[in-house]
Amino acid sequence: MKYKAVIFDLDGTLLDTLEDLADALNFVLQDKGLPTHPTEAFRYFVGNGAANIVKRALPPENRNDKELTADCLEEFLKEYHRNWNRKTKPYDGVSELLDVLTAKQIEMAVLTNKPQNFAELCIQEFLSDWKFRMVIGQRDGFPLKPDPAGPREIARCLDIHPEKFLYLGDSDADMKTAVAASMFPVGALWGFRPEKELRESGALEVIAQPTDFLKFVD
Numbered sequence: 146m147k148y149k150a151v152i153f154d155l156d157g158t159l160l161d162t163l164e165d166l167a168d169a170l171n172f173v174l175q176d177k178g179l180p181t182h183p184t185e186a187f188r189y190f191v192g193n194g195a196a197n198i199v200k201r202a203l204p205p206e207n208r209n210d211k212e213l214t215a216d217c218l219e220e221f222l223k224e225y226h227r228n229w230n231r232k233t234k235p236y237d238g239v240s241e242l243l244d245v246l247t248a249k250q251i252e253m254a255v256l257t258n259k260p261q262n263f264a265e266l267c268i269q270e271f272l273s274d275w276k277f278r279m280v281i282g283q284r285d286g287f288p289l290k291p292d293p294a295g296p297r298e299i300a301r302c303l304d305i306h307p308e309k310f311l312y313l314g315d316s317d318a319d320m321k322t323a324v325a326a327s328m329f330p331v332g333a334l335w336g337f338r339p340e341k342e343l344r345e346s347g348a349l350e351v352i353a354q355p356t357d358f359l360k361f362v363d
Contacts, residue, residue, distance in 0.1 A: 154314035157336030
């Protein structure tokens with residue numbers, strides 16, 4: 146078998162977290178007297194860490210206000226912590242995909258720009274039936290995607306060469322990360338970003354549903 150391991154993105158790839166993220170940040174924006182956004186707009190806000198979600202959601206004239214940005218970030222994290230699992234759920238087909246990968250003894254890991262504590266909560270709540278060898282999220286002193294430090298650490302810890310990894314994600318950050326780490330980038334069309342972005346960012350394949358991913362390990 147050519148591939149021995151898979152790295153998954155989390156939000157927009159394994160879990161549909163969009164509504165809970167949107168609801169939490171819109172709550173904060175409304176509380177501050179700032180404009181809110183339709184849920185669909187958050188597809189383009191997420192993917193580069195919590196601070197960037199907040200900055201992108203703020204009006205352009207407020208994005209350089211460091212005090213306001215920091216305050217909104219703090220309140221967003223508090224609100225999301227209270228309500229992070231109200232509407233979040235695995236995408237259809239994810240459980241079947243993980244079952245087959247487990248049966249085939251393909252190693253699995255998660256790499257996300259979601260804060261580490263929330264990444265671990267999501268795995269425990271929704272994906273605890275499967276073994277992920279590593280879960281790497283946003284943490285102090287560690288670079289976010291598309292920096293390849295995360296996948297390289299996973300490859301080193303699993304003692305598997307990067308070229309033996311498949312990388313499944315739904316954003317430009319994911320595809321750029323996979324390319325930089327010499328892994329095979331697969332774009333998830335059910336996630337938050339369009340096919341054009343995925344292909345332009347390096348996706349060698351794009352798939353329409355999670356179970357389509359199984360063709361790479363047959």
